[in-house]
Amino acid sequence: MAQPPAFLSDDVVAGLLRYDDLIPPLEVALGKFSRHDSSEVAQPVRSVVPIQNHNGFLGLMPAYIAYESILCTKMVAFYKREEGSVLPSIQASVLLFDPEHGNITAVMDGLEITNKRTAAVSAISAKLLMPPQSNVLGILGSGQQALSHYEAFTHLFSFKEVRVWSRRREMAERFSAAVQDPITVCSSVREAVDGADVIVTVTSSSEPVLFGEWVKPGAHVAAVGACRPDWRELDNDLMREAVIYVDSREGAAMESGDIILSGAKVFAELGEIINGTLPALCERTTVFKSLGMGIQDAVAAKIVFDKWKNKP
Numbered sequence: 001m002a003q004p005p006a007f008l009s010d011d012v013v014a015g016l017l018r019y020d021d022l023i024p025p026l027e028v029a030l031g032k033f034s035r036h037d038s039s040e041v042a043q044p045v046r047s048v049v050p051i052q053n054h055n056g057f058l059g060l061m062p063a064y065i066a067y068e069s070i071l072c073t074k075m076v077a078f079y080k081r082e083e084g085s086v087l088p089s090i091q092a093s094v095l096l097f098d099p100e101h102g103n104i105t106a107v108m109d110g111l112e113i114t115n116k117r118t119a120a121v122s123a124i125s126a127k128l129l130m131p132p133q134s135n136v137l138g139i140l141g142s143g144q145q146a147l148s149h150y151e152a153f154t155h156l157f158s159f160k161e162v163r164v165w166s167r168r169r170e171m172a173e174r175f176s177a178a179v180q181d182p183i184t185v186c187s188s189v190r191e192a193v194d195g196a197d198v199i200v201t202v203t204s205s206s207e208p209v210l211f212g213e214w215v216k217p218g219a220h221v222a223a224v225g226a227c228r229p230d231w232r233e234l235d236n237d238l239m240r241e242a243v244i245y246v247d248s249r250e251g252a253a254m255e256s257g258d259i260i261l262s263g264a265k266v267f268a269e270l271g272e273i274i275n276g277t278l279p280a281l282c283e284r285t286t287v288f289k290s291l292g293m294g295i296q297d298a299v300a301a302k303i304v305f306d307k308w309k310n311k312p
């Protein structure tokens with residue numbers, strides 16, 4: 001008989017998952033994914049069920065990473081919540097399996113995994129695509145992803161100034177009070193992105209919040225929200241002028257309103273830059289359109305489980 005699965009709460013996951021451990025295997029997984037060799041990585045585009053009566057969606061995200069022997073599925077529900085709601089917009093559970101027998105070895109809360117692996121992948125995009133002298137980071141949004149992106153980006157890079165904007169100024173002020181280093185609270189998106197070298201969009205908006213005319217030429221935008229085919233975070237000008245990178249071309253073609261509705265062409269997956277098959281055009285304005293992938297959760301869950309198993 002297999003052991004019953006371990007249950008790892010978000011607190012436990014948060015204590016075990018670090019950006020320095022997460023980024024190298026995520027880079028490997030993104031590269032392998034972009035080689036399209038299903039003997040190494042198998043991951044379909046997620047299935048999404050609308051929860052019509054509650055303004056939400058349920059996504060199912062299975063992945064098998066053969067070269068690391070990881071079999072995993074995340075189930076993630078996401079909602080459009082009122083600002084300041086005590087409940088997070090995202091509720092997620094991650095199941096880790098024994099790939100040899102199919103039994104579940106661990107059930108983990110998935111919010112911290114989602115927050116950290118998403119920020120880690122955006123940080124990879126910035127590492128590859130931001131201008132060499134990047135001094136100013138602008139964050140649009142002040143929720144869960146804003147915080148994990150702040151943590152990852154300030155841990156990995158040395159910005160001279162970090163700015164935050166949120167729809168309600170008091171939410172940006174609350175964010176600023178919660179982080180360790182000084183951060184400039186901005187009253188408008190334009191103020192937050194003016195002259196910024198790197199911009200992170202982490203809102204639940206379904207309309208554009210960031211407009212191309214405000215973005216400094218050569219800046220890098222990590223666009224994390226707008227994960228439905230009819231939702232937008234970026235306007236047509238930005239989408240058509242920038243060089244567009246994605247995590248998965250297939251996922252972007254199915255789910256990204258910014259790509260589908262603007263008609264913008266995808267230039268490359270991050271994995272294609274990592275593999276050296278397409279270039280990182282960091283002298284141009286670049287957008288990394290993130291949608292999230294099951295392999296990212298799988299990599300994170302395996303790190304957490306291995307550390308938990310081996311802890312003294």
Ligand SMILES: NC(=O)c1ccc[n+]([C@@H]2O[C@H](COP(=O)([O-])OP(=O)(O)OC[C@H]3O[C@@H](n4cnc5c(N)ncnc54)[C@H](O)[C@@H]3O)[C@@H](O)[C@H]2O)c1
Pocket residue numbers: 078081083088089090114118141142143144145146166167168171202203204205206207209224225226227290291292293
């Ligand atoms: N790409 C990925 O892998 C990935 C992973 C997780 C979450 N997400 C997406 O990232 C976004 C943020 O997620 P989160 O967990 O931080 O949510 P959250 O609820 O914690 O924060 C949402 C933020 O969006 C802001 N917001 C909501 N509606 C807005 C509007 N109309 N205009 C401007 N700002 C608005 C809120 O003020 C808040 O600051 C969501 O769209 C979510 O679906 C993407």
Ligand SMILES: O=C(O)[C@@H]1CCCCN1
Pocket residue numbers: 059076078090114227291292293
């Ligand atoms: O990849 C993810 O986990 C998220 C879930 C919510 C919608 C956007 N993508």
